[in-house]
Amino acid sequence: MEMRTLGRNGPQVSALGLGCMGMSDFYGAHDDAESIATIVHALDRGLTLLDTADMYGPHTNEVLVGRAIKGRREQAFIATKFGIVRDPANPSARGVNGRPDYVRASCEGSLKRLGTETIDLYYQHRVDPSVPIEETVGAMADLVKAGKVRYLGLSEASGQTLTRACTVHPIAALQSEFSLWTRDPEQNGMLAACRRLGVSLVAYSPLGRGFLTGAIRSPDDFEADDFRRHNPRFQGENFARNLALVDEVRKLAADKGCSPAQLALAWVLAQGEDVLAIPGTRHRSRLDENLGALDVKLSTTERAAIDAVFPPHAAAGDRYAGPSMQMVNA
Numbered sequence: 001m002e003m004r005t006l007g008r009n010g011p012q013v014s015a016l017g018l019g020c021m022g023m024s025d026f027y028g029a030h031d032d033a034e035s036i037a038t039i040v041h042a043l044d045r046g047l048t049l050l051d052t053a054d055m056y057g058p059h060t061n062e063v064l065v066g067r068a069i070k071g072r073r074e075q076a077f078i079a080t081k082f083g084i085v086r087d088p089a090n091p092s093a094r095g096v097n098g099r100p101d102y103v104r105a106s107c108e109g110s111l112k113r114l115g116t117e118t119i120d121l122y123y124q125h126r127v128d129p130s131v132p133i134e135e136t137v138g139a140m141a142d143l144v145k146a147g148k149v150r151y152l153g154l155s156e157a158s159g160q161t162l163t164r165a166c167t168v169h170p171i172a173a174l175q176s177e178f179s180l181w182t183r184d185p186e187q188n189g190m191l192a193a194c195r196r197l198g199v200s201l202v203a204y205s206p207l208g209r210g211f212l213t214g215a216i217r218s219p220d221d222f223e224a225d226d227f228r229r230h231n232p233r234f235q236g237e238n239f240a241r242n243l244a245l246v247d248e249v250r251k252l253a254a255d256k257g258c259s260p261a262q263l264a265l266a267w268v269l270a271q272g273e274d275v276l277a278i279p280g281t282r283h284r285s286r287l288d289e290n291l292g293a294l295d296v297k298l299s300t301t302e303r304a305a306i307d308a309v310f311p312p313h314a315a316a317g318d319r320y321a322g323p324s325m326q327m328v329n330a
């Protein structure tokens with residue numbers, strides 16, 4: 001397994017992690033037995049980085065991950081997140097909470113659900129604009145001192161927020177959407193800030209929520225409650241325009257002798273040793289396919305050909321619908 005250093009001098013973690021979110025939420029029906037088998041298979045293959053959050057489910061995804069790692073805790077590097085608050089009465093509504101008391105209570109809840117004494121990487125999921133980042137990170141740093149958390153991360157924080165956070169405690173990782181069709185971190189200073197501060201960039205939704213694999217051909221492919229039905233990139237004219245781009249990626253992948261998913265992941269991993277990717281899948285077979293991306297090495301010419309198909313801002317539609325887009329601290 002290819003390993004990369006987390007942060008400036010942090011631990012070695014697998015270059016490709018496993019996003020566990022879709023095993024419990026957002027992308028339609030799930031099968032816990034196959035999901036657990038997928039996590040176990042990932043660990044058997046040497047993948048260490050498992051990504052979850054308290055709001056996935058909510059809560060059930062952490063429980064699932066906890067079940068999967070039982071008896072093999074030392075093989076896993078567990079990343080979870082706090083800070084997005086869901087209302088059980090209105091599950092699609094979102095709030096944020098970065099207050100110190102909420103940070104402490106959330107950590108206790110995650111430790112219990114995961115069945116572990118320590119979270120390896122604890123992220124603030126979204127920055128709370130009503131709480132200074134120094135206060136939130138101060139409370140997170142106290143969790144490190146207490147031995148409940150090993151490393152700290154932020155998700156969808158701007159370069160400026162990251163810089164302020166690092167004055168309180170080293171931040172090992174910044175998680176952001178980063179893929180062929182979401183090149184924001186290159187464009188908005190986030191990746192540059194990470195490099196200046198010695199922070200790894202963890203690319204979430206590196207397969208474009210499945211779209212870049214070429215497997216999604218119509219909005220009708222989604223179940224009724226699938227999150228993607230409401231995502232601007234998967235709707236109407238945007239869907240058709242984006243599908244035309246993905247079909248070009250399919251051709252490049254065929255020329256390279258790999259799958260489109262492998263090409264998309266290889267592109268993310270080629271952005272630098274300080275970039276990790278956490279593709280999500282609920283299936284062992286797709287996990288194996290995705291791990292095959294580690295063997296796909298792109299030449300400068302091949303990267304230029306991919307860039308020509310998917311230059312920054314090529315994708316049609318925002319990556320989130322309005323209210324969720326406003327929660328991104330760009």
Ligand SMILES: NC(=O)c1ccc[n+]([C@@H]2O[C@H](COP(=O)([O-])OP(=O)(O)OC[C@H]3O[C@@H](n4cnc5c(N)ncnc54)[C@H](OP(=O)(O)O)[C@@H]3O)[C@@H](O)[C@H]2O)c1
Nearest residue numbers: 019020021204205206207208209210213261279280281282
């Ligand atoms: N920090 C944040 O705000 C944030 C936001 C979103 C996600 N995340 C994290 O990032 C992880 C990954 O992102 P994501 O799950 O949104 O998107 P993704 O990794 O870009 O794509 C996942 C989708 O692709 C499908 N897929 C995976 N491998 C495939 C393959 N080889 N061929 C065809 N389809 C394939 C999966 O379906 P199957 O399951 O059916 O294979 C799933 O629907 C999440 O699990 C979560 O942990 C974080």
